[in-house]
Amino acid sequence: MALVLIIITGILLSCNKKTEEPAAVPSGKVIFSIQHMVNGTPLHENDLSYTNEAGNQYLISDVKYFISDITFYKHDGSTTLIHQWKDIFYIEEDIPATKTIQFFDPLPAGAYDSINFIFGISESKNKSFMFVNPPEVNMAWPEVLGGGYHYMMIDGKWKDTAGITQPFNFHLGIGQLYHGNTSNTDSIYAFVQNYFTVSLPGSAFTIQDGETKTFNLQMNIESWFKSPHTFDFNHWGGAIMQNQNAMQMVKENGWDVFSISGKKHCRLVKVINDSKREVLSRQ
Amino acid sequence: MKDAMINITAKPSVRCFICRLAVLSFIFLPCFVFAQERRHIDTVILSEVEVYAKKVSIYPIEPILIKDFNFQPVHDLGDFLRQQPNVSGIRKGGVAIDPVVRGFKYSQVSVLLNNGVKIEGGCPNRMDPVVSHVENEEISKIEVIKGPYVLKYGPVMGALINIQTTQPESFTQPSIHGKVLFGFESNWNGQREHIELSGGNKDVYFRASAGYKGYGSYTAGNGELFSTSFRKSYATVDAGFRINENHRFMINYTYDQGNNVQFPALPMDEQLDRTNITSLNYEALNLGKTFNSLQVQGYFSSVHHVMDNFNRPSAQTMQAVTTVDAWNAGGKLVGSWKAGDKTILTGIDFEHIYKDGQKQMTMKMVMAGDTFTSVKFANVFNRALWNNAGLFSEFQSRFGTIDFTAALRLDYNQSNSADTFKLVKDGVSWFDNLNSNYLNFSFNAGIKKKLVQEFYLTASLGLGTRSPSILERYIKLMPVQFDSYDYLGDPQLKPEQNYQFDLGLDYYLPGLGSLTANGFLSLVHNYILGKIIPPSVIKPSTQGVLGVKQFSNVDLVWLTGFEFSFQSPSQKKWGIMATAAATFGTNPAAVKYLIANGQVTGEETVNNDPLPEIPPLEGSVQFLYKFLKQKLVPRVIIRLVNAQNRVSEAYGEQKTPGFVTAAFALSYAPCQYFSVSAGVENILDNPYYEHLNRRIVGSSEKLYEPGRVLYINLMMQF
Secondary structure, rough: HHHHHHHHHHHHHHHHOEEOOOOOOOOOEEEEEEEEOOOEOOOOOOOOOOEEOOOOOOEEEEEEEEEEEEEEEEOOEEEEEOOOOOOOOEEOOHHHHHEEEEEEOOOEEEEEEEEEEEEOOOOOOOOOOOOOOOHHHHHEEOHHOOEEEEEEEEEEEEEOOOEEEEEEEEOOOEEEEEEOOOOOHHHEEEEEOOEEEEOOOOOOOOOOOOOEEEEEEEEEEEHHHHOOOOOHHHHHEEEOOOOOHHHHHHHHHHHEEEEEEEEEEOOOOEEHHHHHOEEEEOO | HHHHHHHOOOOOOOHHHHHHHHHHHHHHHHHHHHOOOOOOOOOOOOOOOOOOOOOOOOOOEEEEEOOOHOOOOOOOOHHHHHOOOEEEEEEEOOOOOEEEOOEEOOOEEEEEEEOOOOOOOOOOOOOOOOOHHHOOOHHEEEEEEEHHHOOOOOOOOOOOEEEOOOOOOOOOOOEEEEEEEEEEOOOOOOEEEEEEEEEEEEEEEEEEEEEEEOOEEEEEOOOOOEEEEEEEEEEEEEEEEEEEEEEEEEEEEEEEEEEEOOOOOOOEEEEEEEEEEEEEEEOOOOOOOOEEEEEEEEEEEEEEEEEEOOOOOHOOOOEEEEEEEEEEEEEEEEEEEEEEEEEEEEEEEEEEEEEEEEEEEEEEEEEOOEEEEEEEEEEEEEEEEEEEEEEEEEEEEEEOOOEEEEEEEEEEEEOOOOOOOOOOEEEEEEEEOOOOOOEEEEEEEEEEEEEEOEEEEEEEEEEEEOOOOOOHHHEEOOOOOOOEEEEEEEOOOOEEEEEEEEEEEEEEEEOEEEEEEEEEEEEEEEEEEEEEEEEOOOOOOOOOOOEEEEEEEEEEEEEEEEEEEOOOOOOOOEEEEEEEEEEEEEEEEEEEEEEEEEEEEEEEEEEEEEEOOOOOOEEEEEHHHHOOOOOOOEEEEEEEEEEEEEOOOOOOOEEOOOOEEEEEEEEEEOOEEEEEEEEEOOOOOOOOOOOOEOOOOOOOOOOOOOOEEEEEEEEEEE
């Protein structure tokens, strides 16, 4: 009788492992490849060779920010919000993995008119302690200043009118309104949400079933300092996170900071090899 | 002696007290050794009727006696239990190893004291599994029942570990006895001290004990030092009253405390764990020809657990402190009837668990020279309740050459919580309706048939149903499993059902020894496993974790395996004991998430994926020889563990290499009053880790087992 058990055991253990393909749906996949540019060329960090519209000579040492609620607008009026897996995406110049976003959500096949996203994090989602791990946790925005997380941190230096190189923290997040002309946190009487929606110009596209489309999403850093407002470091100083007027200007400059180009087309091919691992290949 | 006692009690330090008393005891006790004789009353009052008595052994049982502790450096019960075939343990630090029996773990293994007393551990990360609340020095016997085959102690799904603590006994004449134990282990400079006094007369008797354990960090065989230090102290007071020949009453109280217990494989360390256990027992035996016995038991246990990450690098950006209070109270009423060789045992029991806990997180930010601090309080449990009422019956009889037992159990389980936390998104309810009620049914039946002389066949079949635990229902964002994910409970989880079949052969070869072989198959319906929740729904709250998983039911998984053991006759001077055991677990349809560039990009189903956290095939051989009329016994123990290559692909489980360890032990007992044992564990100083050992936090490296350890145990008793 012991043999019976051994045989049952053998049968159960002898089953071969197999992987099942998910059910086919008429959809494609989208990848964002993100680049940080200054005056049309890729950013070189710590290079004091850039000059903004106000004539400030500056360098950039860090670029970190969040984009969220990426939405695809279809030609037929329907929308697809990227949120099945992640809805908030952290991007940092020094972490290459954050500069390629491969969406979990499948995108229904068809023609799309445009792509929108929120720069930063919306008020309903920007909650303190929602990120506890680096690098996102390092974007925490002090509770006393409104809580949640920085939308953006661009750190660097500029050469002031005396020719002295000064540090700047070009940070955007929840703003504060103070009584009087002080920035004492005891005087805060209201908070201002400074996130904004970016509508990418020229982002119409068509995606086929099984197709993977890669978009080059560019942040043109010099645009933060111009149009419609000229941002002068010599006027605003190096820290703006407790200066709502400065952050309002930055927010309004953000409308044309992003552009999209260079759509690459590829097909996602799933190959199940001996070790049952997925291999992605481009065609 | 009297003067000495007065002097000692004036000292406040427990540790100092024990040390000094131990020394004094060694000096003075011989005076009493020859003056008194241990004489217990002739009538031995047995505990309640054991339907599964060892003699019958219809079900797979591993009985472990106190003598097994004496020649080993046992500082943790979970560690000791790993020596039993198909019993493994999850190591997260130097102590509090969490037992795994035939691949069943956590709440799938019911652990209780003295046939019914239960403890609810406070720590969501299981820094304090039930076995960690009881010290091995207090234990007289342990039974590990592998399967849902003993239903009279409460719901049992995968296995039952019944720990019998040393109880006071009555004496024919007024007597007093004592025991002093000192143990030391090199490598981590661990020492343990235990003192015990017992005495009384025929009608009133008592036992009191206390002890201390202090261990440092251990070094593995590769020279790596792991932060595993801990301190534990405990005390017990028991009193028994013999009302008349067949009636007795017992009251037990135990205090157990852990301090500064480090867990390198968990995100926090235990700052404090304080346990109180009180139980009352009444037994009436030999009441009549039909209605034979009555037992009434009531108990209350409480655990106060505090843990933090203050000694971790993560505390530089975010400090976290978690405090949990857990209570378990219950009782049972059991009666037994006899009719010829038939025995029926029937009873009711009740268990109530209360759990409440909070996590405080403090985030520090330094910006432009200013330090900003944000504090968040979050409920880990919010006044969570778990109630279980059971009705059970067991039947035992003999039909010719067949011993037969059967049992039934019906449980009503109800659970609720005061949580205000809700998680409903896009119409999907993840954590919402907090109340759940289940009516669970369990049963078993087993036979033992004598095939030929000294050759027995055993077979048993059982269904064990387990309602989800408080942790599985209500935990909120704590990394409570092996896979570095924060876990979220599901209040609407369904109970797990284990349909198990066991087949065994017992054969005694006269003059050579006994052979036992067991095989089993478990089909588990609604098996509880973690399933990833997208970060768009909820994000983790623990530093270093990968994301959030929620406990969910898997329709069906199966586990199968075997145990084999050989033991030479105990009357021989030489002795050999050999064991081998393995378990295989399979999930027919596991969900695997596809990751590219560090991002989840899709999912697929893996068929027949091995279940995670299943230990590999292993065996052990022990050789001994008894010199000087069994007073001097050297032993060599060799343990061989196979590599575990059968790992869960869906859960990203790592493979584990095999290893071999050797140990030597020498025990010497020149008389019944004194014994000494010494030896070496891991003689070859091998660097190794068990498959179930957790990873070091923040790395993919597993927590290694200790390297070479030299130890000595001294015990004196009178």
